[in-house]
Amino acid sequence: MSATAAIQSNTALRSRSKLPAKPQRLASPCSTCFLQGVCLPCTLEGNEIDRFGNLVTGKRRVARGSALFQVGDELQYVYAVCSGAFKTVIVSSHGDETITGFHLAGDLMGLEAISGGRHGCQAIALEDSEACAIPFAALSSLALALPQLQQQMFRMLSSEITRDQGLIVRLGSMTAEQRLAAFLLSLSSRYQRLGFAADRFVLRMTREEIGSYLGLTLETVSRLFSRFQQEGLLVVRHREVTLDDIERLRRIAG
Amino acid sequence: MSATAAIQSNTALRSRSKLPAKPQRLASPCSTCFLQGVCLPCTLEGNEIDRFGNLVTGKRRVARGSALFQVGDELQYVYAVCSGAFKTVIVSSHGDETITGFHLAGDLMGLEAISGGRHGCQAIALEDSEACAIPFAALSSLALALPQLQQQMFRMLSSEITRDQGLIVRLGSMTAEQRLAAFLLSLSSRYQRLGFAADRFVLRMTREEIGSYLGLTLETVSRLFSRFQQEGLLVVRHREVTLDDIERLRRIAG
DNA sequence: CGCAATGTTGATAACAATCAAGCTCGGTGG
DNA sequence: CCACCGAGCTTGATTGTTATCAACATTGCG
Numbered sequence: 204m205s206a207t208a209a210i211q212s213n214t215a216l217r218s219r220s221k222l223p224a225k226p227q228r229l230a231s232p233c234s235t236c237f238l239q240g241v242c243l244p245c246t247l248e249g250n251e252i253d254r255f256g257n258l259v260t261g262k263r264r265v266a267r268g269s270a271l272f273q274v275g276d277e278l279q280y281v282y283a284v285c286s287g288a289f290k291t292v293i294v295s296s297h298g299d300e301t302i303t304g305f306h307l308a309g310d311l312m313g314l315e316a317i318s319g320g321r322h323g324c325q326a327i328a329l330e331d332s333e334a335c336a337i338p339f340a341a342l343s344s345l346a347l348a349l350p351q352l353q354q355q356m357f358r359m360l361s362s363e364i365t366r367d368q369g370l371i372v373r374l375g376s377m378t379a380e381q382r383l384a385a386f387l388l389s390l391s392s393r394y395q396r397l398g399f400a401a402d403r404f405v406l407r408m409t410r411e412e413i414g415s416y417l418g419l420t421l422e423t424v425s426r427l428f429s430r431f432q433q434e435g436l437l438v439v440r441h442r443e444v445t446l447d448d449i450e451r452l453r454r455i456a457g
Numbered sequence: 458m459s460a461t462a463a464i465q466s467n468t469a470l471r472s473r474s475k476l477p478a479k480p481q482r483l484a485s486p487c488s489t490c491f492l493q494g495v496c497l498p499c500t501l502e503g504n505e506i507d508r509f510g511n512l513v514t515g516k517r518r519v520a521r522g523s524a525l526f527q528v529g530d531e532l533q534y535v536y537a538v539c540s541g542a543f544k545t546v547i548v549s550s551h552g553d554e555t556i557t558g559f560h561l562a563g564d565l566m567g568l569e570a571i572s573g574g575r576h577g578c579q580a581i582a583l584e585d586s587e588a589c590a591i592p593f594a595a596l597s598s599l600a601l602a603l604p605q606l607q608q609q610m611f612r613m614l615s616s617e618i619t620r621d622q623g624l625i626v627r628l629g630s631m632t633a634e635q636r637l638a639a640f641l642l643s644l645s646s647r648y649q650r651l652g653f654a655a656d657r658f659v660l661r662m663t664r665e666e667i668g669s670y671l672g673l674t675l676e677t678v679s680r681l682f683s684r685f686q687q688e689g690l691l692v693v694r695h696r697e698v699t700l701d702d703i704e705r706l707r708r709i710a711g
Numbered sequence: 712c713g714c715a716a717t718g719t720t721g722a723t724a725a726c727a728a729t730c731a732a733g734c735t736c737g738g739t740g741g
Numbered sequence: 742c743c744a745c746c747g748a749g750c751t752t753g754a755t756t757g758t759t760a761t762c763a764a765c766a767t768t769g770c771g
Binding site: 293295296297299301303314315316317318319323324343344346347350353354356357358359360361362363364365367368370371372374375376415416417418457 | 547549550551553555557568569570571572573577578597598600601604607608610611612613614615616617618619621622624625626628629630669670671672711
Binding site: 713715717718720721724729730732733734735736738740 | 742743744745746747748749750751752753754755756757758759760761762763764765766767768769770771
């Protein structure tokens, strides 16, 4: 196993799912999922989790580079990332692509489609990944019966708004340096939340993808990584990043 | 009445509210509101509208420049703009302000607070305005009983996501020129939706506020207005804008 | 192994920011 | 009623950050 793989593989969380499942007849996928506590149904209890889990008809495997859903696809499902990572991309009328988000395990995707009934972006796997498909109509119906679930859905939609507005602030009024620092800190805390190290992780995306997300060119991103390294803020080797001075990164990010 | 006022006052829609209300005992505020068809309860019917309207305990008057809610305020209400206009502002740790949205009649504000329980931005009136305060807890409860209402809330949250992601794309990958063109077109269609002219309106915000929203300085915004006028795209006099070539603006906006 | 994809670094250019000066308009007080 | 004042806006000169263009290095996949 390479050093890189040792830093971060899914085994940390995965191993939990290998514990013997409770001998329940109707055990739903969610009741044995290693993402309990992070994923959508995290505020549900016992029997509610099963009712929710029974909605989740299929786990989709998505190969690196392929799409989980496409722009224009009718909204049938919202998706929860089980493993791997995705990017969501908006394609303009001229064909240029902007990445609006990176999505790790436990993140929900496709919420932007609820208003118009069709997906307004595409979700592409950054590595071989899996996502749970949750039929939206059934999810809404169940949410009428489970107040906790409705509340959680409101919260997740609202989180997406909060996240997007954070990005708006960064794009609108921060320098390239501040944006990259904030991006790295955000990744760091998300990995930490998933049980990984906060100061050492592997980027799942290219410099160009980071640039697209941050409104910068890939050259600028590359130069900034070099500069941050020179300044002793981090060590970067290809996609492997070690944050050496998180406090100073925070000050830079503002 | 000045020429400016004639172009756009609320009388266009207001007059509807002067029709005699149905002689219903429990007529709620919403059943006589001139924003029916635009506002949150727009998919509800008859009796449902009244149940919804009874939640709306108070219409808040907000003087130009004052806040409807502040950063850190506990989420008690979400707000629907009745008249006037608001901006929502995020204040960074360094004290600099970024405008994340402008809100006209029928728009909902405060949705970003659902996830964290506290408002993450402040809403400031751009002119003397009114907003309906809707208690969020009661709204959620009612949504459990009225599937149409739940659905509409999901849709409005999702619209906010769509709107924010549109702004992300503009900030991340469009030139100053494209951003301003897109901004004007967006205002245009929103005014049209409210029953006003699409090609002639009064800006409710300063150049500086437009700049903050678009990630530009006020000077750049001012120069762009001048250039657009020179190029025959529009006529701008102070806050009064007439769009003369919407088609070309669309091509610029991309 | 070879090639395409990805990443680094340098030189130059462009777009928008900053700094600066003066204008317009509406409100206020003499 | 008029003059003054200040907020908001316009325009010009200059600077600076980041984009663009270009060359080359590295990597990993087929």
